[in-house]
Amino acid sequence: MPDDPTSRATDPSKGSQDLRRRFQQLERVLGGLEPAEDEAPGATPRVAAGTGAPGVLSVVAFPLDGGPAAGNAISYRADEPFPSASTIKVYVLQALLERVAAGDADLDDELPVSAHDQVSGSGILKALTPGRRYTLRDIATLMIVVSDNTATNVLIEYVGLESLNASIQAHGWEDTRSAGKLQLAPVDGGPRRSPSTTTAADLADYFARLWRGELLPAPLTEEAKAIYRKQQFCEMGRSIGYDSYDASIGEAPWLIASKSGSIRGTRNDAGVFEPVTAAAHGAKPFVIAIMTKGCVDERFHSDNLGARVVGWAAAEVVKRLA
Numbered sequence: 527m528p529d530d531p532t533s534r535a536t537d538p539s540k541g542s543q544d545l546r547r548r549f550q551q552l553e554r555v556l557g558g559l560e561p562a563e564d565e566a567p568g569a570t571p572r573v574a575a576g577t578g579a580p581g582v583l584s585v586v587a588f589p590l591d592g593g594p595a596a597g598n599a600i601s602y603r604a605d606e607p608f609p610s611a612s613t614i615k616v617y618v619l620q621a622l623l624e625r626v627a628a629g630d631a632d633l634d635d636e637l638p639v640s641a642h643d644q645v646s647g648s649g650i651l652k653a654l655t656p657g658r659r660y661t662l663r664d665i666a667t668l669m670i671v672v673s674d675n676t677a678t679n680v681l682i683e684y685v686g687l688e689s690l691n692a693s694i695q696a697h698g699w700e701d702t703r704s705a706g707k708l709q710l711a712p713v714d715g716g717p718r719r720s721p722s723t724t725t726a727a728d729l730a731d732y733f734a735r736l737w738r739g740e741l742l743p744a745p746l747t748e749e750a751k752a753i754y755r756k757q758q759f760c761e762m763g764r765s766i767g768y769d770s771y772d773a774s775i776g777e778a779p780w781l782i783a784s785k786s787g788s789i790r791g792t793r794n795d796a797g798v799f800e801p802v803t804a805a806a807h808g809a810k811p812f813v814i815a816i817m818t819k820g821c822v823d824e825r826f827h828s829d830n831l832g833a834r835v836v837g838w839a840a841a842e843v844v845k846r847l848a
Contacts, residue, residue: 541846545602545846548842549583549585549842550580552583552839553581553582553583554580555581555831555835556581556582556818556820556821556822556831556832557580557581557820557821557822558822559579559580562831562834563838564834580820581818581819581820581822581832581835582603582608582819582820583603583817583818583835583839584602584604584606584608584725584815585600585602585603585814585815585817585839585843586599586600586602586604586727586729586730587599587730587812587815587843587846587847588600588812588847589811589812590734590798590810590811590812590813591810591811593734594727594731598846598847600843600846600847603726604726605701605727606725607723607724607725608723608724608725608726608794608817608819609721609722609723609789609792609819610702610721610722610724610787611787611788611789611792611793612648612673612675612678612786612787612788612794613785613786613795613796613817614702614704614722614724614787615670615673616670616729616732616733616785617693617699617704618669618681618682618685619666619669619670619681619750620697620732620741620750621685621689621690621693622662622666622681622684622685623742623746623749623750624742625689627743633662633666633749634661634662634663635661636660636662637660638657638659639651639654639656639660639677639680640656641656641657643676643679643683644656644676645675645676645679645708645709645710646675647675647708647709648673648675648759648788649668649672649675649676649677650668650672650674651668651674651676662681662684665677666753667756669681670753670754670757670785671753671757671758672758673785673786673787675708675709678708679707679708679709682704682706682707683707687706690704691703691704697732697741699724699728699731699732700728701723701724701725701728702723702724702725702728703723703724704722705721705722721789724817726796726817729815729817730796730813730814730815732796733796733797733798733813734813736750736751737751737811737813751783754783754784754797754798755781755783755800757783757784757785757786757797759786760782760786760795761786761793761816761833761836762782762784762795762799762814762816762836762837762840763782763837763840764834764836764837765834765838765840765841766840768780768782770782773802776802776803778802779801779802779804779809779848780800780801780804781802782798782799783797783798783800784796788826788830788833790824791821791824791832792818792819792821792832793821793833793835794815794816794817794818794836796814796815796817797813798812798813799811799812799814799844799848809848812847812848816840818832818835818836821835
């Protein structure tokens with residue numbers, strides 16, 4: 527990597543320089559140093575004043591058939607660790623499917639979800655009757671499609687935290703680490719647990735290798751792709767007029783198969799843009815991962831500033847890769 531973590535080693539073109547300046551401007555927006563572009567001049571800010579420092583943005587994107595070394599690849603703070611939030615769930619799914627591939631589990635196997643498993647945050651299992659059993663396939667689907675924290679914890683318990691982190695390291699995702707189950711309060715008087723972390727480079731590498739069939743046997747690769755194509759939380763499409771319903775019935779230019787993540791001050795999203803109607807015009811799929819931290823807007827709200835920044839950054843990528 528070059529000394530400047532925001533730079534690419536290649537492509538000194540004006541377009542690349544303009545893109546970097548755009549990402550730097552979005553970092554200032556994240557930190558509250560300048561108003562968001564969808565706020566009218568003089569309007570009351572939607573978020574509190576910043577702390578005097580910009581937020582931090584990371585973007586990695588490249589054509590699926592070209593990889594990160596492609597001439598039009600985008601890399602901005604690619605290897606800088608960020609709080610993973612719910613993007614850590616992609617590695618949980620990978621570890622689970624590796625266990626299935628090894629013959630140690632079947633996706634039709636069932637696990638109980640007890641009252642003890644139910645935790646706060648995103649998802650639906652926390653609101654359902656405890657004690658019922660669900661297939662591994664259904665639990666994994668809930669973990670990705672509605673980012674279910676309870677489902678995630680059940681699967682972390684099932685695969686084991688040590689095995690989960692071993693899987694991550696075995697694939698070379700050296701800047702990624704799971705800290706364990708989600709939404710667990712620290713022991714009174716004890717230290718707060720460090721958050722799970724990952725990088726845009728690791729997330730992009732995961733999705734690229736999954737889509738190319740390099741991580742799992744073909745049937746399990748298709749299982750995973752099908753789950754990501756059904757996800758219901760997508761920040762990357764919000765500034766390009768993305769309509770997930772139209773995409774699901776084949777009437778949108780793109781289908782975004784991805785996994786997002788949200789904690790206070792952080793919004794992330796990563797996945798694959800797959801051409802649908804645009805395929806007739808020669809469009810090709812591309813991988814994208816966008817991460818943020820240090821956002822002054824800590825609301826869990828659809829209009830969160832960090833989510834909007836993710837959408838604006840994704841729109842810049844679409845201009846260059848679509």
